[in-house]
Amino acid sequence: MVTSASPATDPVAPLPAAPIPPVGAFEHSGDPLSPNRNLAPLTARLDALGRLEVGGCLLSDLARTYGTPLYVLDEATLRATCRAYREALAAHYPGEALALYASKANSSLAITALVASEGLGLDAVSAGELLTALQGGMPAERIVFHGNNKSAEELLLAVDRGVTVILDNWNDITLLATLAAGRPAPVRVLVRFTPGIECHTHEYIRTGHLDSKFGFDPDQLEAVLRHLAGCPWARVDGLHAHIGSQIFELEPHRDLAGVMAEALGLARSLGHPCGDLNVGGGLGIRYVGSDDPPSIQEWVRVVATAVAEACGQRQLALPRLLCEPGRSLVATAGMTLYTLGSRKEIPGLRTYLSVDGGMSDNPRPITYQSLYTAVLADRPLAEATEAVTVAGKHCESGDVLLHDVRLPLTSPGDVLAVFATGAYNAAMGSNYNRIPRPAAVLVHDGVADVVQRREQPEDLLRYDVLPHRLLPVS
Numbered sequence: 001m002v003t004s005a006s007p008a009t010d011p012v013a014p015l016p017a018a019p020i021p022p023v024g025a026f027e028h029s030g031d032p033l034s035p036n037r038n039l040a041p042l043t044a045r046l047d048a049l050g051r052l053e054v055g056g057c058l059l060s061d062l063a064r065t066y067g068t069p070l071y072v073l074d075e076a077t078l079r080a081t082c083r084a085y086r087e088a089l090a091a092h093y094p095g096e097a098l099a100l101y102a103s104k105a106n107s108s109l110a111i112t113a114l115v116a117s118e119g120l121g122l123d124a125v126s127a128g129e130l131l132t133a134l135q136g137g138m139p140a141e142r143i144v145f146h147g148n149n150k151s152a153e154e155l156l157l158a159v160d161r162g163v164t165v166i167l168d169n170w171n172d173i174t175l176l177a178t179l180a181a182g183r184p185a186p187v188r189v190l191v192r193f194t195p196g197i198e199c200h201t202h203e204y205i206r207t208g209h210l211d212s213k214f215g216f217d218p219d220q221l222e223a224v225l226r227h228l229a230g231c232p233w234a235r236v237d238g239l240h241a242h243i244g245s246q247i248f249e250l251e252p253h254r255d256l257a258g259v260m261a262e263a264l265g266l267a268r269s270l271g272h273p274c275g276d277l278n279v280g281g282g283l284g285i286r287y288v289g290s291d292d293p294p295s296i297q298e299w300v301r302v303v304a305t306a307v308a309e310a311c312g313q314r315q316l317a318l319p320r321l322l323c324e325p326g327r328s329l330v331a332t333a334g335m336t337l338y339t340l341g342s343r344k345e346i347p348g349l350r351t352y353l354s355v356d357g358g359m360s361d362n363p364r365p366i367t368y369q370s371l372y373t374a375v376l377a378d379r380p381l382a383e384a385t386e387a388v389t390v391a392g393k394h395c396e397s398g399d400v401l402l403h404d405v406r407l408p409l410t411s412p413g414d415v416l417a418v419f420a421t422g423a424y425n426a427a428m429g430s431n432y433n434r435i436p437r438p439a440a441v442l443v444h445d446g447v448a449d450v451v452q453r454r455e456q457p458e459d460l461l462r463y464d465v466l467p468h469r470l471l472p473v474s
């Protein structure tokens with residue numbers, strides 16, 4: 001096991017990162033090359049009245065027009081992050097490289113189309129994500145299909161469409177062997193293994209340590225590769241590992257390169273072509289003022305340099321480098337707008353402000369105790385004069401979006417804008433309390449396009465069936 005707490009011996013001098021912009025500096029929303037270090041989308045501006053706009057659209061207008069809660073996605077930021085990955089890989093990796101968007105972070109036709117148009121690929125983990133990717137125009141040859149418990153139907157869809165399958169366990173191998181029988185060409189697969197690397201992030205979003213449900217145990221890797229060498233239905237195109245999410249350290253990623261290059265040497269020695277090395281995702285983003293993640297350039301540079309060096313040291317032909325950024329690609333492009341409603345003051349204890357959404361549109365605070373930053377959409381720079389706790393509207397005491405934050409004095413009807421909600425918010429949303437899912441708009445140059453319609457309460461009844469014998473007798 002590699003533990004990355006020890007100081008690194010970095011042969012590569014750090015890139016000078018642009019200073020992280022202060023919270024509230026919306027007119028200079030930070031480093032255009034590394035949106036993951038900014039709090040606000042790149043197009044965040046104040047209008048002449050000091051109100052916040054994004055993508056040329058006034059946030060409070062969006063709230064009025066489309067209702068709240070509302071997810072707002074800034075196209076310019078999304079494109080900038082895609083380009084940051086693309087250009088950094090081209091600049092820092094001496095071979096071929098491709099970033100695959102981990103669509104679990106936020107899966108929709110619009111995001112897929114946008115990411116595909118920027119030349120990236122995509123990682124899907126279910127039939128739903130896979131269909132969204134294919135229908136959103138992502139070429140099948142740029143998609144990889146993951147999952148620690150893929151169904152036969154999901155595997156069949158992937159194989160039929162020519163999508164590369166990431167083998168996660170023996171069950172995948174057994175199912176695929178049957179599905180692939182009689183096909184003219186072997187199924188392209190990558191083999192995922194647990195690299196045994198610890199990193200500092202919430203325990204629920206760590207995946208690289210040995211006690212993980214994902215991937216083959218490293219001790220089994222050789223047996224798996226030997227088995228696959230005798231499977232004409234499979235073409236082992238590479239290896240995959242992923243260490244976790246919302247990671248600010250670079251050392252674990254550097255360590256991963258060494259572990260993966262070693263495994264690559266083994267796989268090739270057993271006759272597998274293994275042209276691809278997929279190092280997963282995991283780069284963190286800035287949710288609150290004190291977060292200071294590495295830039296996309298820095299992350300890519302460290303990963304790319306480490307992979308090239310680790311392969312060079314073992315005299316391995318350079319593989320195509322694949323990575324799977326999710327959060328760092330979409331989080332900062334997204335914001336959520338809420339309307340403030342009731343206020344409850346508990347003298348000497350706390351003031352609760354309630355919004356019209358909560359854990360159903362953003363389950364991250366209740367799941368991981370995640371922190372967020374919020375401002376009033378029309379007075380983002382107004383002096384914050386009171387400490388409040390912003391609660392959601394669900395029947396759950398833990399449904400709190402922001403604990404003990406400072407805001408200006410508010411009134412019911414004010415629009416609250418929460419930053420960095422583009423990843424793992426809509427994607428992890430639910431209908432708890434039968435609350436419909438919010439709409440999402442994509443903003444660009446003053447135009448807002450609805451990319452996900454607001455769910456209606458009636459929609460929630462679509463799959464309910466009332467047996468005849470239970471029909472009310474009139």
Ligand SMILES: Cc1ncc(COP(=O)(O)O)c(C=O)c1O
Pocket residue numbers: 102105123146207242244245246280281282283324325326327328
């Ligand atoms: C296999 C795999 N790839 C990519 C990702 C994306 O990670 P992140 O959103 O942290 O970049 C994840 C999520 O942790 C994952 O499990």
Ligand SMILES: N[C@@H](CCCC[NH3+])C(=O)O
Pocket residue numbers: 104205245246364368423424428
């Ligand atoms: N859902 C997690 C990230 C999990 C990444 C997927 N393996 C989060 O919101 O931070």
